Amino acid sequence: MSSAVSFRRIGHLDMDAFFASVELLRYPELRGQPVVVGGRRAPAPVVRADGTREFARLRDYAGRGVVTTSTYEARALGVFSAMGMMKAARLAPEAVLLPADFEAYRYYSGRFKTAAMAIAPCMENRGIDEVYLDLTEVKGGSVALAWRLKQAVFEATGLSCSIAVAPNKLLAKIGSELDKPDGLTVFGMADVPTRIWPLAAGKVNGIGPKAVAKLAALGIETIGDLAQAERALLRAHFGVSYASWLYDVARGIDERPVVTASEPKSISRETTFERDLHPRADRAALSAIFTALCERVADDLRRKDYVSRTIGIKLRYDDFRTLTRDITLSEAAGDVASIRRAAGECLKRAPLDRRLRLLGVRCSGLVARNADTGEAGGLQWTLPFDDPTR
Known part of the structure; x- marks a missing residue:
């Protein structure tokens, strides 16, 4: 291992129960209670005549959604992210159920990252609620730096986070989980035998x-x-x-750098239905969902300033088989019409004789929009779920 790698200080900053914590800013009366965020049909709270709020309970949920996140009180009852909502309801029937608000989560994500970057500009974005920070060249001791970061994040968002500072990304990632929530962990290679x-x-x-x-x-x-x-x-x-x-x-060795910029390989959107949908009997619903997915992918491409050379679909049938199809365009495209047209061609090559559990649209072969702004050519416009011959 090189000496340059040996003396790094890498921080991993992970927001505590991020989505749920954002909701508690909005509904502070729920602090200390088991709260679950998720489910496509989770109702919004109802304001009573006296100004108090009435919240849905997990016991009343019916559907096939999954838990997006949960408070630590709900986790103590066995409810975790990606768990089926119906199973969660059996474990914590009295837990409060809230719908997800991704616009709010993106807003607070931007705020905490901006606050952290003001102290440690060398940041690797690892998702909506976590980042790596290279603190090697930042002045100050590791503990003091971690406290500064935690305070800056709290002042910017009102939310807590857990931070670990270690010689590399591997150890920092493990360390940030050791003292959650609101944790601060600092260790070196000599601590690996006792801590890791x-x-x-x-x-x-x-x-x-x-x-x-x-x-x-x-x-x-x-x-x-x-x-x-x-x-x-x-x-x-x-x-x-x-x-x-x-x-x-196992020995705590990890030489990966903190990567401040990276190119995405693909952008996709998919949805799992509350009930299985049939391509013929539920043609209108599927067509609307299909169009909405294409619109969301196109919006993602536009925001990230990319166009795509390859458009694909993903289907999961009622027997849990998963099928993918894709098509490569003669020219890269990023508009809704071109994406839907190409995805429709992919659907023509997929069996549509069984009910569907999931539908997804994927764009890959991404290039910067200013490098290739051409539109897809040579494809006929089709409405795959409206085709009476299918």
Whole structure:
């Protein structure tokens, strides 16, 4: 490992239960209560005659939505992100249910990132609620810097965050989870045996459920167990490349830089229906959803200033089979009409004889709009779900 990499200070800043916390700014009377955000049919609160608010309860939810996020009180009851709403309702029937407001979340995301960048300009955006910060050249001790960042974020948003400062992104990511919520963690390579090795192997970002199961079958439960494993054993079960990565991360080794700018590979939008929809019986509903997805993708492209050379669709049938189709355009495009036209051609190549659970539209082969502003050519306009022959 190079000396330049050895002496880095990398911060990972992660907002605490971000979406739920934004909602608590709007509804402070819900603080301390189990609150779940999500579900496509979650009703908005109703204002009573006396000015107080009446909130929907999770027990009354019916549908196939998933939990977007939950407060820590709801998590204590077993309700976590990506869980089916119906399962969540069985675990926490009295939890308050709120609809998601992504416009508000994007607003607060922008505010916390602007506040953090004022202190640490070298930032890697990792999503709506987390960032990496290279603090190597920022003046001040690690603990003092972390406190400054936490205070700046709170003053800008009224929200808490958890921060870890460590020698690399791997350790900073793990560290930010250790003392949530409102955590502050600082450690170095010398702390790896005591702070990192006792943790479950799945705490490493990149060791997913399948890898965890394979490791457990080999008697490897913790990161420390992984650090003691022989390279040959790991290679035999995981292949050379992944085994080498496992060997390094178990020792806290990660030389990845903080990347301040990156080009997206694709932009997509998809939706899972509350009930399965049939291409013929629910033709009008599907056509409207299809158009809305194309509009949202086109809006994403416009905001990010890209056009796309390849348009695709994603279908999931009622038997859970997933199918994708795509088409490459003669010229890149980003307008709604061209995206819908190309996606419609993809639909013509997909069986539409079963009910659908999910529909998605994807744009890939992205290029900067000012580099290629051509429109898709050679395709006939079709309304795939309106075609009476399907």
